[in-house]
Amino acid sequence: DTAVSQTPKYLVTQMGNDKSIKCEQNLGHDTMYWYKQDSKKFLKIMFSYNNKELIINETVPNRFSPKSPDKAHLNLHINSLELGDSAVYFCASSLGQKNTEAFFGQGTRLTVV
Amino acid sequence: QQPVQSPQAVILREGEDAVINCSSSKALYSVHWYRQKHGEAPVFLMILLKGGEQKGHDKISASFNEKKQQSSLYLTASQLSYSGTYFCGTGNSGSARQLTFGSGTQLTVLP
Numbered sequence: 001d002t003a004v005s006q007t008p009k010y011l012v013t014q015m016g017n018d019k020s021i022k023c024e025q026n027l028g029h030d031t032m033y034w035y036k037q038d039s040k041k042f043l044k045i046m047f048s049y050n051n052k053e054l055i056i057n058e059t060v061p062n063r064f065s066p067k068s069p070d071k072a073h074l075n076l077h078i079n080s081l082e083l084g085d086s087a088v089y090f091c092a093s094s095l096g097q098k099n100t101e102a103f104f105g106q107g108t109r110l111t112v113v
Numbered sequence: 114q115q116p117v118q119s120p121q122a123v124i125l126r127e128g129e130d131a132v133i134n135c136s137s138s139k140a141l142y143s144v145h146w147y148r149q150k151h152g153e154a155p156v157f158l159m160i161l162l163k164g165g166e167q168k169g170h171d172k173i174s175a176s177f178n179e180k181k182q183q184s185s186l187y188l189t190a191s192q193l194s195y196s197g198t199y200f201c202g203t204g205n206s207g208s209a210r211q212l213t214f215g216s217g218t219q220l221t222v223l224p
Binding site (some may be wrong): 005041105 | 156
């Protein structure tokens with residue numbers, strides 16, 4: 001079974017559209033994240049959720065909104081997509097304690113045309 | 114602030130050694146190392162905490178010098194499977210929640 005799964009794997013959409021990326025983890029972790037990796041491979045944290053509470057929001061435009069229906073899911077909704085949003089988005093999870101590793105999903109390659 | 118990794122890229126032959134460095138301008142509590150193969154997700158390698166500890170993982174080990182705010186990843190007798198991009202993530206606590214990743218070091222191991 002996949003530990004952290006996200007869908008879709010590829011997403012091509014036009015500017016101005018609204019899209020969502022889903023993420024689920026079956027590890028029993030209490031913290032989930034969204035990372036954005038651009039074409040230069042910079043891996044930048046966007047959000048993290050701990051026990052359904054947003055605890056980090058790193059200067060992300062408010063067009064991006066994380067939604068967590070329960071501890072095992074953290075979806076990413078993006079409004080009014082722009083060309084600069086094209087990137088690979090990774091979901092990850094960890095135990096919200098010290099000295100723990102993060103497990104990443106396989107990524108969603110978003111292309112805005 | 115993002116940690117600085119060096120070198121940006123390195124190419125070596127199977128069996129050779131490599132060192133990847135990670136430095137920060139801020140005081141560190143922890144350093145996390147991840148490897149990402151092309152088209153795949155980053156995979157955890159190890160965590161080091163302040164106290165200058167050194168950890169090992171097969172032929173991959175790392176050190177953390179909190180005074181210098183630096184960590185180094187050592188790859189010994191490189192294998193083809195070591196190829197990928199290595200990221201260090203630095204944090205001011207032990208939790209992965211507050212990690213800031215470096216720009217990555219692309220390692221290519223040739224036969």
